[in-house]
Amino acid sequence: MKNKLTYLLASSALVASYASAEIVLTDDLSAYGYIDASYSSASDLGNINGSVAEFELGFAFSPVDSPWSAVSEISFKDGSAGRDAEFETVTISYAYSDELSFTVGNILSYQGFEAFDATGLYQFSYQGYGNSDVYSARYAYGVSADYATDAYGAGVWVGQTADDLSIELFFQYTGVEGLTATAVYADDPTYTSYNFWVSYEIDALTLAAEYVNNDFGAVEDEIYMLLAYYAMGDAGITFRYSTGEFGGFDFDRYTISPSYAFSDNVFGLLEYSFDDVDVLGEDTQLAAELIFSF
């Protein structure tokens, strides 16, 4: 009888784990992504455009107890220059240790306080006038080596443009609680970029400052940005001011954006931005955005 009870215990444990299983792809494979739906206008409310700005679907493959892992993200954008779908991060990584890892594939540039994906932004738009992304690089194919500890991180990325090498160097300091300081240098046959940013969190307040310098030869960008985000429970408000020269024009851009996290995977915001650009004149933009992540 004791054997029967032991047998029962072992077998029922197997059944129990099956009976309670959630919808899982596999132990090693997970899927994630988000949908970014937005309405935005330029200059007047009569010109509001609504669209699914992006639908991103990613798969992360991380076998247990293996130093190898892979990530594949596909982004579907609404009419982005005729390319409806494109790769974002598509990488194979090898973790040599907890601190050191090597990656090959389509990798996001180290540049930028402002995240590439909408899920990482404090507001709807980028800091350049007319919602322009001010960084000289985003996704590109190459190899990288990254080293990270609790106090700092460092990385080098090497890619190729035409027949020449393209390089990015990255250093980040996080040794003081709440403080993140980052420096990035990029050297490419078509540009040279310096990017410095620092952010500091004190209780509900986040302060950030950024400097971007892109030398494209014929044109040189030089942009300064200040941002303040204040969290009030699930709500928050962002104030941003950016100024400098971008695309050959001096500009000032002011943004205010209240936001609300409806849950861990639903986030909405409103944005008002005002541009004052030399030669091009003034412009006002409004936006409403709802993001659902999964």
Add this chain to the structure above:
Amino acid sequence: MKTSIKFKILLAATCGTLFVSTLPAQTVSRAEYSALLKRVEALEANLQMTRNLQMESLAAEAVGKMPETTVAKQDRGSLIDDVVQRIQSKEEAANYPWMESQKWTTIRKGMSQERVIAILGEPTLDEPSLHKRKDRVFTWQGRRVATNKRVEGIIRFYKGEVIEIEPPAM
């Protein structure tokens, strides 16, 4: 013996399910999927009921074989319940260590993700949060072995430290 045969059939069905689950995936329509899901849920409920009955039956059999002097007749009922509860408790502890309420009382704000996992085990879900002051959400989900009640516990982190705890309602 009757119980033993039932149990063998149950075990064979489980093995069969495991075998089928290794076959290559085939495309099914949404309606077929929904229908299959309903059938699986019904089977799971039946399975749970059968398991509970088996446990009670085996425990009763074990108690019945004991000498009359060992257990008084009036105590046999409570002894069977006690054996069943112990088996279910062991099964739950083996499969869902986080279902022990005491463990949740030791979780504190400021604890690291590693410390939380060491106490509760790996979460069922590890997801990012869109909230600007929460960056990871660990969710533990499962069903109580004895009651089949679905329970869920959630812990939210910001920069690697616990900021919110939602213990499961056991």
